[in-house]
Amino acid sequence: MNFIDRFLVFIVLLPKGFYKSFGVNYNQLKTILKYKNIMGDRTPKGINALRKTNQNKPTSNVSYFQTFLSIFLGLMFMFSFYIGVNYETKLTIYFSMYMFILASTLIADFTTVLIDVRDNFIILPKPINDKTFLLSRLLYIIIHIVKTALPMTLLGLIYMGYYNGLWALFTFFILILFATLFTVFLINTIYILVLKITTPNKFKSFISYFQILITILLYAGYQIIPKIISQSTLQGINFNLSNFSMFVPSYWFGAAWQFLNSFENSFKLIVCTVLALTVPVFSIWIVIQYLAPSFNKKLALIGTSTEEEKVVKSNLKPVKFTSNYLRFFSAIFTAKGAERMSFIHTWKMTSRSRDFKMKVYPSLGYLMVYLVLVFLKNDGGYGIQFPEADSFFYIFVVYFCNFILITALGYLSFSDKFKAAWIYYVSPIDKPGKLQLGAVKSLLTKFYLPLAALILILVFMFLKLSYLPNYILGISNQILIVLSIAYISFKDLPFSASAGNKVKGSSFVRGIFTLLIPLSFGGIHYLIRDFLPVVILLIILSFIAIWMVLDSIKNRSWEQIKTQSDF
Amino acid sequence: MEPILSLVNVFKSYGEKQVLKGINLNIYPGQVIGYIGPNGAGKSTTVKIICGLISDFEGEVLVNGLDIKKDALLVKSKIGYVPELAELYDVLTPIEFLSFMAELYMLNEQVANERMTKMLIAFGLEAVMNQRMETFSKGMRQKVLIISGLLHNPDILILDEPLSGLDANSVITVKDLISKLAKEGKTIFYSSHMMDVVEKVSDRIILINNGTVIADGSFEELKQQQGDKSLEQIFSYLTQGSNNNNAASQLLEAFNN
Numbered sequence: 001m002n003f004i005d006r007f008l009v010f011i012v013l014l015p016k017g018f019y020k021s022f023g024v025n026y027n028q029l030k031t032i033l034k035y036k037n038i039m040g041d042r043t044p045k046g047i048n049a050l051r052k053t054n055q056n057k058p059t060s061n062v063s064y065f066q067t068f069l070s071i072f073l074g075l076m077f078m079f080s081f082y083i084g085v086n087y088e089t090k091l092t093i094y095f096s097m098y099m100f101i102l103a104s105t106l107i108a109d110f111t112t113v114l115i116d117v118r119d120n121f122i123i124l125p126k127p128i129n130d131k132t133f134l135l136s137r138l139l140y141i142i143i144h145i146v147k148t149a150l151p152m153t154l155l156g157l158i159y160m161g162y163y164n165g166l167w168a169l170f171t172f173f174i175l176i177l178f179a180t181l182f183t184v185f186l187i188n189t190i191y192i193l194v195l196k197i198t199t200p201n202k203f204k205s206f207i208s209y210f211q212i213l214i215t216i217l218l219y220a221g222y223q224i225i226p227k228i229i230s231q232s233t234l235q236g237i238n239f240n241l242s243n244f245s246m247f248v249p250s251y252w253f254g255a256a257w258q259f260l261n262s263f264e265n266s267f268k269l270i271v272c273t274v275l276a277l278t279v280p281v282f283s284i285w286i287v288i289q290y291l292a293p294s295f296n297k298k299l300a301l302i303g304t305s306t307e308e309e310k311v312v313k314s315n316l317k318p319v320k321f322t323s324n325y326l327r328f329f330s331a332i333f334t335a336k337g338a339e340r341m342s343f344i345h346t347w348k349m350t351s352r353s354r355d356f357k358m359k360v361y362p363s364l365g366y367l368m369v370y371l372v373l374v375f376l377k378n379d380g381g382y383g384i385q386f387p388e389a390d391s392f393f394y395i396f397v398v399y400f401c402n403f404i405l406i407t408a409l410g411y412l413s414f415s416d417k418f419k420a421a422w423i424y425y426v427s428p429i430d431k432p433g434k435l436q437l438g439a440v441k442s443l444l445t446k447f448y449l450p451l452a453a454l455i456l457i458l459v460f461m462f463l464k465l466s467y468l469p470n471y472i473l474g475i476s477n478q479i480l481i482v483l484s485i486a487y488i489s490f491k492d493l494p495f496s497a498s499a500g501n502k503v504k505g506s507s508f509v510r511g512i513f514t515l516l517i518p519l520s521f522g523g524i525h526y527l528i529r530d531f532l533p534v535v536i537l538l539i540i541l542s543f544i545a546i547w548m549v550l551d552s553i554k555n556r557s558w559e560q561i562k563t564q565s566d567f
Numbered sequence: 568m569e570p571i572l573s574l575v576n577v578f579k580s581y582g583e584k585q586v587l588k589g590i591n592l593n594i595y596p597g598q599v600i601g602y603i604g605p606n607g608a609g610k611s612t613t614v615k616i617i618c619g620l621i622s623d624f625e626g627e628v629l630v631n632g633l634d635i636k637k638d639a640l641l642v643k644s645k646i647g648y649v650p651e652l653a654e655l656y657d658v659l660t661p662i663e664f665l666s667f668m669a670e671l672y673m674l675n676e677q678v679a680n681e682r683m684t685k686m687l688i689a690f691g692l693e694a695v696m697n698q699r700m701e702t703f704s705k706g707m708r709q710k711v712l713i714i715s716g717l718l719h720n721p722d723i724l725i726l727d728e729p730l731s732g733l734d735a736n737s738v739i740t741v742k743d744l745i746s747k748l749a750k751e752g753k754t755i756f757y758s759s760h761m762m763d764v765v766e767k768v769s770d771r772i773i774l775i776n777n778g779t780v781i782a783d784g785s786f787e788e789l790k791q792q793q794g795d796k797s798l799e800q801i802f803s804y805l806t807q808g809s810n811n812n813n814a815a816s817q818l819l820e821a822f823n824n
Contacts, residue, residue, distance in 0.1 A: 123671065125648040
């Protein structure tokens with residue numbers, strides 16, 4: 001245990017006599033907390049758990065890192081002190097950010113903290129009573145929350161104390177405590193709602209999507225909000241003017257602080273103060289009384305065989321090999337045999353592998369954010385505009401869209417279950433290039449075809465038909481670029497390499513490469529865009545080049561494949 | 568002799584599905600019980616009930632005359648459990664994990680340290696005692712789990728597929744260990760799919776299917792009842808009836824197209 005954990009464990013264990021009077025075995029409690037914290041310190045959490053690529057290096061000192069990260073997030077909250085005319089407004093924004101970030105962090109972490117199936121097999125068969133076990137879980141969660149929440153609010157507390165004095169600091173601290181309680185209630189409610197409608201295993205993937213969403217939203221927020229709202233507007237915001245703000249929980253806390261520091265005789269402020277101080281207590285009571293018991297029952301079900309049995313039953317449906325649309329696309333784009341099999345396999349893996357999705361889908365989200373940014377007016381006003389007949393804009397968009405595809409391509413070789421790639425080596429495949437070609441085509445169809453179609457629709461809607469050749473050249477160049485990058489960098493079989501083997505430097509080089517190639521193609525395209533004969537000539541050249549690259553990928557032999565030795 | 572473990576009319580359902588339909592068993596000290604049955608027969612559920620993992624069942628489970636529902640803690644301290652699937656906290660080192668287990672059993676620290684070191688050495692794990700178990704093979708994890716089940720010197724040892732992943736030498740060690748523990752009066756409850764091992768180590772075989780006991784006796788007794796067959800054949804006959812050869816024929820018939 002590091003000193004942070006040791007200190008917190010020491011603190012929560014202080015009411016020794018109190019615990020004992022409840023029938024808790026103090027020594028067992030202490031042991032569980034000690035080892036749970038040691039394990040916590042060695043388990044990567046949140047986004048890092050999913051991004052962790054280097055499996056060979058044991059993780060340690062997660063607590064320090066976590067604290068640092070929380071302080072950094074807390075720094076972002078400080079932005080709120082810059083907004084609004086009064087503290088009521090500033091703190092409403094502060095609490096909104098705090099509650100949102102805390103909820104998303106805790107939701108992600110609770111899957112590792114709470115849903116540790118192994119507890120059922122390891123701790124429960126030991127002579128330990130329920131009270132000790134439940135208390136250990138509860139205290140561990142409290143330690144975890146404190147470890148996350150305290151550093152997050154540290155800067156805010158310092159700011160408050162420095163500018164507004166001790167009473168302001170004290171009331172702010174108390175309100176943070178209540179806001180934390182309320183957030184825990186919200187998380188619990190979300191958990192229970194989700195567990196009501198789905199199984200714990202599916203819930204884990206739900207969490208992953210939730211994290212992707214949070215990442216993208218945060219990114220979008222920081223990119224877009226300063227663009228659409230000007231500085232003076234930001235500083236002029238006043239939540240006190242609207243009565244709707246009373247329905248926003250974070251406003252209660254902002255208003256409560258305002259009231260406790262001014263004792264202004266305002267009905268609205270008083271109501272909000274009462275809400276801020278009673279609702280969290282009441283909601284925690286609901287959690288303890290009603291939500292937690294059913295939650296624990298659900299948790300105990302994890303790891304029992306009931307879940308698997310359900311699966312077996314549903315498999316009795318008629319045999320279904322591949323969906324119709326997938327069969328349709330694979331028939332159009334691929335040759336029969338290894339290539340088609342690889343196309344379908346890649347399609348399914350990219351939809352189902354959590355690992356792949358966690359890495360690729362965020363960049364899809366960032367792409368969307370960029371596109372929205374491009375469409376937004378830059379003059380600080382609201383609204384969306386389509387730059388009419390601005391061919392540069394469309395060429396830019398067309399060339400920009402392969403960003404996601406190249407990201408996806410970078411992860412195509414990797415999988416958690418890389419050992420399953422033995423199937424490629426034992427089956428009679430003459431040229432492994434066919435497998436690679438099928439996989440690359442699959443990515444193109446899945447991630448690029450919809451975008452290309454969308455842009456085509458936009459071209460018809462907003463541009464003259466005379467831009468069609470330019471559009472075709474753009475799309476064709478995109479395919480050429482992606483295929484060339486695939487030819488150069490995709491040397492493994494699809495999903496056949498362990499993520500731990502990923503060479504670090506290459507991703508940086510690839511990043512530069514990825515930007516430079518589309519940019520130079522796009523630049524040249526932009527220069528010649530008005531010379532129709534040249535455009536048509538380039539289309540033909542581009543088509544020929546695509547055909548050649550396709551052919552050379554397809555004919556790649558076993559000798560050219562990076563062989564994996566770690567089966 | 569008083570039974571050390573008895574199950575009286577044990578029923579258990581998950582929702583609508585009844586997994587155990589009235590299990591009645593009396594097990595005596597020093598017996599090695601081979602607990603066998605097809606997938607989904609209720610083996611794991613029985614094991615989890617005896618270990619105290621599942622408490623909402625109907626019927627009675629008595630260990631040394633103590634009701635597991637009433638004296639769960641006393642009962643649990645007399646039982647050692649080795650789960651299947653090598654479930655352990657692999658970010659800990661073997662020493663850390665075993666110390667954790669020992670403290671949960673409230674063992675004296677010095678006694679526990681001596682025991683676990685000796686046992687780790689006996690299993691040939693002395694070189695990796697202080698390494699995190701993340702990189703351990705399935706067999707190495709299984710050895711640590713077996714030690715964690717034995718550490719507090721339990722009267723009843725419950726083993727759920729204990730040999731999976733172990734190499735041939737370790738299999739011999741564990742088999743030897745089982746018979747030596749039985750000679751000392753310990754009771755072993757051995758749940759497994761590996762018929763040849765069950766046939767050799769157990770002196771009483773209990774076969775369950777669809778939540779009921781369908782055969783109970785020594786291997787010799789079972790052979791007398793079912794004709795001179797191997798345990799595998801008896802198992803197959805009792806759980807599938809005469810259909811046992813059909814699956815293979817059906818597999819071959821699939822080529823006729």
